[in-house]
Amino acid sequence: MSHALEARGISRSFGGIHAVVDVDLRLAKGEIRAVIGPNGAGKTTLVGLLAGSLKADNGEIHLAQRNATRLPVHERVKLGLGRTFQITSLFGTLSVFENIAIAVQSYQGHSFRFWRPANRKSALIERVHELARDMGLEQDLHTPAETLSHGKHRLLELAMALAAYPSILLLDEPAAGLGIEETQNLIAILDHLKQDAAILLVEHDMDVVFSVADEVTVMVDGAIIATGSPDDIRSNQRAQQAYLGESGPDHA
Amino acid sequence: MTKRGWWFAGVMVLGALLLPFWAEYAREPFVLDVIIRLMILAIAASSLNLILGYSGMVSLGHAVFIGIGAYAVGIPAYYDLNNGWLQLAVALGVSGLFGLLTGLICLRTRGAYFIMITLAFAQMMYFIFVSIEEYGGDDGLVIYARSEMGLGVDLNDNNQLYFLVLICLLAVMILVHRLTRSDFGQVIKSIKINEVRMQALGYSTFRYRLVCYVISAMICGLAGWLLGNFTGFISPEMMDWTRSGELIAMVLLGGAATVVGPLLGASIFIGVETLLPEVTLYWHLYLGILLIIVAKFGRGGLLGWWTQWLRGTRS
Ligand SMILES: Nc1ncnc2c1ncn2[C@@H]1O[C@H](COP(=O)(O)OP(=O)(O)OP(=O)(O)O)[C@@H](O)[C@H]1O
Ligand SMILES: [Mg+2]
Numbered sequence: 001m002s003h004a005l006e007a008r009g010i011s012r013s014f015g016g017i018h019a020v021v022d023v024d025l026r027l028a029k030g031e032i033r034a035v036i037g038p039n040g041a042g043k044t045t046l047v048g049l050l051a052g053s054l055k056a057d058n059g060e061i062h063l064a065q066r067n068a069t070r071l072p073v074h075e076r077v078k079l080g081l082g083r084t085f086q087i088t089s090l091f092g093t094l095s096v097f098e099n100i101a102i103a104v105q106s107y108q109g110h111s112f113r114f115w116r117p118a119n120r121k122s123a124l125i126e127r128v129h130e131l132a133r134d135m136g137l138e139q140d141l142h143t144p145a146e147t148l149s150h151g152k153h154r155l156l157e158l159a160m161a162l163a164a165y166p167s168i169l170l171l172d173e174p175a176a177g178l179g180i181e182e183t184q185n186l187i188a189i190l191d192h193l194k195q196d197a198a199i200l201l202v203e204h205d206m207d208v209v210f211s212v213a214d215e216v217t218v219m220v221d222g223a224i225i226a227t228g229s230p231d232d233i234r235s236n237q238r239a240q241q242a243y244l245g246e247s248g249p250d251h252a
Numbered sequence: 253m254t255k256r257g258w259w260f261a262g263v264m265v266l267g268a269l270l271l272p273f274w275a276e277y278a279r280e281p282f283v284l285d286v287i288i289r290l291m292i293l294a295i296a297a298s299s300l301n302l303i304l305g306y307s308g309m310v311s312l313g314h315a316v317f318i319g320i321g322a323y324a325v326g327i328p329a330y331y332d333l334n335n336g337w338l339q340l341a342v343a344l345g346v347s348g349l350f351g352l353l354t355g356l357i358c359l360r361t362r363g364a365y366f367i368m369i370t371l372a373f374a375q376m377m378y379f380i381f382v383s384i385e386e387y388g389g390d391d392g393l394v395i396y397a398r399s400e401m402g403l404g405v406d407l408n409d410n411n412q413l414y415f416l417v418l419i420c421l422l423a424v425m426i427l428v429h430r431l432t433r434s435d436f437g438q439v440i441k442s443i444k445i446n447e448v449r450m451q452a453l454g455y456s457t458f459r460y461r462l463v464c465y466v467i468s469a470m471i472c473g474l475a476g477w478l479l480g481n482f483t484g485f486i487s488p489e490m491m492d493w494t495r496s497g498e499l500i501a502m503v504l505l506g507g508a509a510t511v512v513g514p515l516l517g518a519s520i521f522i523g524v525e526t527l528l529p530e531v532t533l534y535w536h537l538y539l540g541i542l543l544i545i546v547a548k549f550g551r552g553g554l555l556g557w558w559t560q561w562l563r564g565t566r567s
Pocket of ligand 1 (some may be wrong): 017019040041044048087
């Protein structure tokens with residue numbers, strides 16, 4: 001089977017800290033792979049390496065059958081990669097509409113136009129509304145992003161990542177800080193998304209992990225210590241000790 | 253822009269159109285000179301605003317493009333090449349090229365490094381021109397003939413030069429207005445807010461910032477071309493970093509990331525420069541104090557205060 005994403009032996013250290021150590025990973029369309037692990041395990045660093053915002057010290061990364069190891073972030077997006085950020089990363093002073101629109105504009109590809117006013121093309125407006133509707137943000141299109149609730153920040157974050165119809169999606173704790181209803185909504189969205197995409201889901205919320213993941217990878221101290229189906233992981237001794245046995249991550 | 257804003261703009265343009273006739277009638281030709289210089293500085297400040305205000309990059313070397321534009325009049329004129337269109341093409345072309353080459357390097361840095369490296373390139377040009385004895389070196393170069401534009405235009409007539417500068421200023425302001433609201437402008441403004449996210453959305457942010465930098469450089473080159481014609485003199489001092497600092501002051505005073513701000517800032521600058529020296533030798537000091545007050549209390553510059561006051565939120 002061909003993989004949408006394949007990482008071979010990637011590593012990255014910061015000074016003396018080995019944040020990611022010799023990680024192998026494969027991800028196919030239609031699959032959700034959850035990556036779990038305690039705080040500081042290297043999950044966000046892994047996402048950064050795959051997305052290209054961090055350079056790997058070693059190893060290779062292939063996206064859509066292409067060697068992407070040395071490609072910059074925006075070139076990887078062209079290969080179908082989309083990501084969200086653990087720490088919400090939006091355009092705070094711009095409206096929700098403008099936030100989604102700049103994402104859609106990137107996909108629809110008309111950014112070297114200098115004269116006509118932006119955000120007037122009907123194809124763009126339609127797509128912005130569609131994304132907003134999917135995320136339940138339609139009522140908020142004209143509010144500045146920074147004034148939204150935390151839960152809506154997370155949804156906007158996701159809406160922007162989906163604008164380009166990504167075939168590989170890296171989600172860094174999308175459920176962090178969501179309410180119960182919002183979390184259920186997110187689970188439904190993820191289930192739907194995986195039809196067209198390979199999804200890497202970094203998540204602390206075990207309800208989300210065990211209800212959507214097809215495969216679970218456990219990271220500790222930068223290395224993968226276990227990988228398997230959700231049931232395997234639930235019964236895996238080392239995973240238990242490293243992570244699940246704890247009373248849960250101390251996440252606010 | 254609000255309806256009131258358009259009215260105000262209309263009145264200003266009308267006033268600007270009538271000014272030369274008033275100056276002649278009142279026998280105050282000096283006023284025309286002041287306003288010409290004001291408008292040229294406003295063009296330069298508008299160009300800086302594209303990178304400082306809209307893209308958030310503080311360049312301490314922007315005046316180098318004024319120098320390039322002015323030498324594009326002076327050096328050809330030195331060889332009796334007075335064709336204005338040729339000079340203009342050289343001014344825009346060389347400014348754009350210099351912007352492109354230095355931008356390729358400068359734009360890889362951020363913050364204080366960007367300030368230092370733009371300063372370094374500007375000082376480099378400064379010293380290059382100081383060392384070229386042929387073109388007057390330190391002493392500068394007198395430009396004996398203004399650009400010849402043909403089409404019945406004679407720039408030796410101060411009134412005609414005035415209208416040319418006015419047209420250029422209006423064109424630049426309209427350009428900045430359209431540009432910053434276009435697809436491209438939306439990208440530039442978003443990069444200023446969150447560059448990392450823009451990359452994650454698939455934008456090659458470096459390319460957009462570079463294009464913006466080159467456009468800004470060319471507009472400033474235009475200001476230099478006008479300034480060379482106006483002053484009839486060009487010296488390396490025109491590209492000194494203190495000149496760049498004055499442009500920054502104008503943008504921040506008037507209101508960064510607004511179309512009218514640089515014009516307002518240039519007006520304040522010219523006002524202070526023209527009036528205060530009669531009262532005190534230390535007018536630079538007072539300008540500095542004014543700048544600090546604006547920087548501290550109003551991030552939108554004086555234009556920001558004014559619009560807030562119009563909306564009644566600060567009365
Ligand atoms: N830019 C950086 N500079 C230095 N150290 C870093 C940097 N980024 C991450 N680290 C370190 O690398 C290790 C892995 O961090 P990372 O953020 O990837 O963990 P994580 O699994 O995402 O944790 P969390 O669950 O808290 O989000 C940590 O020890 C962290 O302190
Ligand atoms: Mg993390």
